[in-house]
Amino acid sequence: MAACNHAIVARMDSPVALIPQLAAHLVAAGGKRLRPLLTLASARLCGYPADDANQRHVGLAACVEFIHTATLLHDDVVDESQLRRGLASANAVFGNKASVLVGDFLFARAFQLMTDDGSLKVMQILSSASATISEGEVLQMSTQNDLSTSVDQYLEVIHGKTAALFAAACRVGAVVAARPEAEELALEAYGTNLGMAFQLVDDALDYAADQAVLGKTVGDDFREGKITLPVLAAYAAGTEEDRRFWRRVIEDSEQTPEDLDHALDLIARTDAIETTLDRAATYARAAHAALDIFPDSHLRRLLQDTAAYTVSRGS
Template sequence: MSATILPFAPARDPSLDPLIGLVATGMNSVNAVILDRMQSRIPLIPALAGHLIAGGGKRLRPMLTLASAALLDYAGARHYKLAATVEFIHTATLLHDDVVDGSELRRGKAAANIIFGNPATVLVGDFLFSRAFELMVEDGSLKVLKILSHASAVIAEGEVDQLTAQRQIATSEERYLDIIGAKTAALFAAACRIAAVVAERPEADETALDDYGRNLGIAFQLVDDAIDYDSDADTMGKGRGDDFREGKMTLPVILAHARGDEEERKFWRAAIGGHRTSDDDLAHAIALINRHDAVGATRDRARHFAQRAIDAIAGFPASAARAAMIEAAEFAVARRY
């Protein structure tokens, strides 16, 4: 993949603070919807859902729905329920992911499946998906329903594609980008696009916001995958080397394998195949990744997609919303957690 890397030059370290400040009042309304709709007469459901929903996540996707609405000067209230819908879809996928991956940590604490068990975690994920679809129907827009339901299907396809690529050393960079475009970027794109629908803006604005969200989502996932080999567990909020032990072919591994000699590739075949997964093997994998600057190259690619996100909203008038969305893209690349 060829990419022109355009360096960012912010006056300070990029932060999500402008985005958080921009949408703070609106997020109070979103959080009220989330709290109300995660309730059930079955006590285990709000207990398990609340374990993750209240677990310190960035809430980036619903914030992007609100920020996109602000970018368009939307003055209504429909986007609050839809932002909650986006968060329910995201949370449901996280619950299912943790079961599939056998994760022990999520956001720095025990994953729901460790505390509540796999069956309950899967079923509560299903409950949250169902709540999301209830909220979509309540909104009443077939276009919104089409966008979010399609994104949900694409996310599931991406997760299955990632599962089939697991422990497959021949996974290409192109396939990897297809996987993260589906499992992560599709919801970012939908979260932004629906704001243009409720604001009744033209198709060009929908497309611009979709492009912003999609490219931001790819950049975000690229950095997530770099962090797995570049940060400690306390910083990441999950176990360091989880991707390595699960045999996930993320970009740092794809690049290190491609750039390595035959001895290194032999190690990668054994490691991704599940035969070398000890702490010493992880340390060796990190050393190889560092030798070939695979984390740096992954962040460079993330920077390319973040710049594409920024370019996608360049046609909108300058505003606090646009500035916050630009800085969110910069933060997605610079972050260490």
Template sequence: MGVVVNLEEERGRKKALETLTALVADDMKGVNRLIVERMDSPVALIPQLAGHIVAAGGKRLRPMLTLASARMCGHQEQRHVGLATCVEFIHTATLLHDDVVDESDLRRGESSANALWGNKPSVLVGDFLFSRAFELMVENGSLKVLAILSGASSTIAEGEVHQLITTNDTDTGEAAYLDVIKGKTAALFAAACRVGAVVADRPDVEEEALDSYGMNLGIVFQLIDDMLDYSAKQAELGKTVGDDFREGKITLPIILAFRRGTEEEREFWRRTLENLNQDEGDLERAIELMEKREALVDTVARARHYGAIARDALGIFPDNPERQALIDIVDFCIERAH
């Protein structure tokens, strides 16, 4: 998929993330301190393994969404710092578990925890981080917060199991795919934003608006991730190209290419994805078919659609720097594709 990159747009995308990061910088210092404090354990392998994945980087987007949402809603205290830490622990725990399920050797360009320590320690330390997250929820003292974040945790697990069911099944449709990504990815984005309104004691309509914003932003994020798995830009992000293809995961680019293809093309998808009978050159052929059927560009178009819904959800909030930063981060997530 050839794309001409506008340098001004590229600078704008980077500025969107930099602006959000700067707005929540003081609060993120508190989050990072709490992460280090709550990762500690007398069992030395726990902070060692957990510290590895935390130190591997990442933008910390989810906790920043919690911090910015709370500040946008007028929260002046520090309760949101613990909740942002909770969100990051939930996310990190799911990464540890995902890498075991996917048998991934790399995470953000570095050796994954399971590649270094094995599957059993990775799963158990993931469980430890989930437990720490629940401790933080309880300490917050809000049953509503506990309901939102615990509900998101169970939804994530359901989403991952749903993905296992659809893997290798080329009959999977777009509706089922959306159910998967809403569960495994978007639910945590939605919860991360919604709790910002809860700690600020805002009315239900604002909670629901932030839930909608986060849910649709999460869909955007996963759509672009799934498109990038077939993009040369994936290497720039420290990831290998074609992991989803090799594992037989059914994502939107696959669904569109399969539905739009000839019977001969569909037989190719059945052989490579249902039977995992893959030969040298099949990944290149898969990408060629996706480009021929405009599956990659249309996946980005879908992301733009959900991005518009996310931006509109913030329309009820007063104009302030946090609101503008949350609006701009939608475009940042979409434009990772270029």
């Protein structure tokens, strides 16, 4: 992971001063580096030697993190977010223009890293994941403020915006180890299901978490009128009066300062958080099961425990 952090910082360098400045802000903000860790762990699980002569997994882990960081930068512009991981977001500090353009730079740099790797298969997986992410983001924007969004559409959104990159991050780890396709697909399935669980929990936390722990503003999704499962579940299980409330605050974007508390009440009363976390748990179990084709090992158990842990942080 140290090598991966080093690769990330090194490849964010540019003669254009603002790029390393903004990059330093992002690196300082830290984050869990979950996606690059998945690439590193997947390569190891597939027996990639990961010695001095075999460092492809490090470059690809950095590449995955660049794609993720680029989408974060653009998300924060699109959502007008002021906080990211508990610190001022890049757009709040450097402005929207810089965030859009440096996001583009990171995206382009990610493609250079893939090209450096030289595997066409890796490029297909990561470029296709990048397109799926954008489609998920556009779909999410299209469903914003729309309570007639179906649960399936919501799941399609989170598959695109989150699970697709988790899946690709895992799969490329198997590809560098040159393992049989069954192992690639098992890791891809693990990543997809883990990503779904992760995003469901994230969406639950936006209505359930302590702001200081969460490192983001609670109620962000609510204020933006974002359609997530807690809202869809509370709306579906609500009374006619509840639904009038949801339509006013989400569809008409008419919110008073007290509305978030009322929304949290309704979500608690309709067990919408439990509904969301139950679904996350189902995906987490599927992620766990996907790795059963690998022989038992400390690393396999670690990855399987990660799936369970992802859900436990929500409850």
